[in-house]
Amino acid sequence: MGEQPIGKLLMKFSLPAVIAMIVNATYNIVDTVFVGRLGYEAIAALTVVWPIQLLSMALSVGIGVGANSLISRLLGAGARREANRAAGQAILLGISSGAVLMLVILIWTDPILRLLGASTEILPLSRAYIRIIIWGGVLVFLPMILNNLVRAQGNPTLPMAIMVISAFSNIALDPILIFGLGPFPAMGVRGAAIATVIARGIVVVTYFIYFIGARLGYRLTFSDFIPAPRIWTRIYAVGAPTVAIQIAPSITFSVANNIAAGFSPVCLPARHRHHSRYFAVDRLQLRCRKIEACQGNHPQSRNYCYLIDNRFHSTISVICTYPCCCVQPRPGIRRDCSQGITH
Template sequence: MNDKSLNLGKGPILPLLLKMSGPSIAAMLAMAVYNLIDAFWLARLNPDAIAALTICFPLQLIFGAVGVGTGLGSGSYASRMFGAGETAKARKTGGQAYFLAVVLGTLIIGVILADPESVLRIFGATTGIAPLARQYLVTVMPGVPFLFLIMITNNLLRAEGRPHLSMYPLLVVAIISGILDPLLIFGWGPFPRLGIRGAAVAAVISQIAGALLSFYYLQHGSSRYRLSWSDLRPDFRIILSIYQTGLPSIIINLVVSLCMLLHNHILAGYGNTAVATLGIVFRMNGLVMMTLYGIGHGLMPLVGFSEGAGLHSRLMTTVKVAVRISAGIALASLLLVEAFAPSIASFFSGDHELQALTTTALRINFLLLITAAPSLMWINMFIGLGRGTTAMVLLVGRDTLVLIPLLLLLPSVFGINGVWMAQPLASALAFLFILYWTKRQYRIFESRIVQPMTRTETC
């Protein structure tokens, strides 16, 4: 196992960004492919099963919001501490993040299991799919703390310059889940037929395995963290620093969950097939968005380190390289989906109504990638700088002031197609505001630059 840490402040930017992003992209794509496979098998079970999974998706976004927010805050703070030479504070950050994962994971399990039926009704479950949604939700809940541990460690490993290790726990989750899914859903071989509950059991088993591997990497002899029991004791100054960046990210993802909830309620009026279509579209979109998130995850520690070390010229060049790469991926993905949408829809189901809805929804929804790709890189720049509040204002403003009104207005004019149109339009409008704030931040960087970039800081 190669545990050599990368030097985040030296060397050509493009290769370094690819090294930092590559493992995260691989892991994210593996998870996205698993989610697609999950949807594929459940769609084969019956359309109501994929609709039930889609109803649970906003709740999974809430779980992800807590894990991602805590992880991003921890990784951003740790990378800045490493950049500033404060290794002890960076190591302590790992212990605090693990403490938070266990406490928050246990709290969420208690809240959800206290009354799962009421929770699912709030998130749009109809009478026909509520029992299936409850089976999945109740079964998947024990895996939440382990999911948090994976998300947090993923960010901590990137913060210390070991991105190649950050991908393996997620790969383990994807591989184990992908193998167990059809076995437990359909009862192949010696395995029991559990239906939608089988998908949840596969998820929990894989999350436990991924969390154990994550903890091993953080405790390995080559790690700069090497947690001790004293690091796990609450340090409220570090926790405050984590959530100064992480809390805005949590709020961002909670608003995303609110928008998904609204999608579910609106589409429920068009029938369970429309809800199932949303699940397929979001998973296909996730293939590309996970790739873009992977680039963003690689960008954040580079930004944080450069900010901590005062390398502002290098920082700007790094962000510009990330924007160019992400925009190219987005354009290629859009063209492929526009050309092959019918084939993609038929892959998931033989149901003609579901195929027709999915084809149209894919072609409309994927238009959002053109503006979402650069916007996401700039948002990750602000998070890497510890400016989580700025990222929150920009993204929450997009969803609350633009997306939600469009979701409420457009279906009355364009019918179900108005639901698919809302996100691309909201993304395009938000792009203008995010671009403005990015240029404003660049002017601040430029005012701090004393010396020009060296040749090694270019790509």
């Protein structure tokens, strides 16, 4: 990590993440297509609950990014025992955050959905979908955190492989559970939710098999899972800005849903359908560029703690240069998307 060329290191950590996110974004589009065959109401139901999923992703990404940075710095400083403890605390935060969100949503399901813009017509579908998703709340939280824990050990390929397997599992399960193929009954939007939870469960189980076998470089003990607020503070010191950035689209989407709710019930599902199309395409183009630039935090953190100043500054320079290359194409992509929505 302290000797390989900076460009090669960034490509090593960026390319697998880009591939995984492209596959994941493709799954989002395919999932929308399958659910769309159930009608406008089904699309509208999933669009209403999307801010809740964005919130869960924001919290898990924030914990994951904060833990990744902290563990990379600890490993760079040679503090492997502290790195193991930080990994245990990140997993604990993921489990506890998922459990708290699950309780909140289960207790106040209908008020929250109405606040997010659910109309009377689509409230039952939104409720059916989110209650299944939220029962698997811990399974939704942990994959992103575990991905970052593995990347912090210098292994970007395994998270890519597991995310690709999860996405393809979800794509395969969607038509079976949504439309009722073979011995399975047609479950509609419930089937889409169950497929998502199963796919996330595959990720979590696979990672824990690796963790138990100590194949990922971590040797976690029971004491690593005892709450340590000092480590939480260090994780959130880096992860909090990421959470804020990730939550912003959730707020925007909620406002858009409530604006659309002011129209007639006939217009609302169509409006949600256009929102779903836009965000599916937006995730495909945005996530890949964002993840490629952000994966530099691992070599950057290691070199910082190795006190290799020239390599640290070189990494910063490359990371800062990359977004500048994306600024020019951005207006053209945005303009085309907006024209497609307004037609």
